[in-house]
Amino acid sequence: MSIKVERSFRPALGAGRIVALPRCNSNIASTRRSDDRFRRIEKQMNVAATKELEIMKLRETASEHYHHHHHQRFPKTCHQIMRNLPGNEKCVDCGQRQPEWASISHGTLLCICCAGQHRALGVNTSKVRSVSMDSWTYADVVAMLEGGNDQLASFYTRHYLCRESYEHRRESSLLSPSASFSSSSSGSSDEDGGVYEEDITIKRYRTKAGLFYRKNLGLHVQRVLSLGVYKGREAYRGNKQG
Numbered sequence: 001m002s003i004k005v006e007r008s009f010r011p012a013l014g015a016g017r018i019v020a021l022p023r024c025n026s027n028i029a030s031t032r033r034s035d036d037r038f039r040r041i042e043k044q045m046n047v048a049a050t051k052e053l054e055i056m057k058l059r060e061t062a063s064e065h066y067h068h069h070h071h072q073r074f075p076k077t078c079h080q081i082m083r084n085l086p087g088n089e090k091c092v093d094c095g096q097r098q099p100e101w102a103s104i105s106h107g108t109l110l111c112i113c114c115a116g117q118h119r120a121l122g123v124n125t126s127k128v129r130s131v132s133m134d135s136w137t138y139a140d141v142v143a144m145l146e147g148g149n150d151q152l153a154s155f156y157t158r159h160y161l162c163r164e165s166y167e168h169r170r171e172s173s174l175l176s177p178s179a180s181f182s183s184s185s186s187g188s189s190d191e192d193g194g195v196y197e198e199d200i201t202i203k204r205y206r207t208k209a210g211l212f213y214r215k216n217l218g219l220h221v222q223r224v225l226s227l228g229v230y231k232g233r234e235a236y237r238g239n240k241q242g
Helices: 025-066 076-083 112-121 138-146 149-158 163-171 197-206 208-226
Strands: 007-011 018-022 101-103 108-110 128-130
Touching: 025 076, 025 138, 076 138, 101 112, 108 112, 108 149, 112 128, 112 197, 138 208, 149 208, 197 208
Parallel strands: none
Antiparallel strands: 007 018, 101 108, 101 128
């Protein structure tokens, strides 16, 4: 982590030139202590989350053995980690604060209105769950920890599948006001042949780009599960596939 050092420019005693003298070294030390504290807390939360997930796994194994379904809530520490992921403080589609629903297929959080629209897309496109009311599986929780709203939003932005990208392209004369995104530029596979401005937020989930994201997130989650004990999000970032 780079630390910006505040400097004061003034003549140094005994020197014939202007030099930069560092100021507030105590602030640097304080920042380093804060960083160390943050890393310790993060490590502790990852350890706690690993224990919660292992308990979930054991309960699922027992349920399969005794042919009895065990209702499992979203684990507490895992829930805190998921909430702290970038962008997860608001709905990934409309921006409403404190979303309480999830699209497991994309690892994102949704408000109740957008969750209803995702349900209409079908489970093959978006598998929706209530964070607080529905039962969760070990694999579903890992999908939410490995996903994130900003991660998906950045992906769609790169593929011009957001309102801001639409406006930018239209202003650049790449699209007329009434035009749609072609399949070559956005990967659209809709019956309409494109994604229009007014419904791009929902229609983008049925594009080829949307399918690509779901498929690769699913493959990544399966790879994480195959490695055994969950070690925290950062342990898999370097070699993430897709």
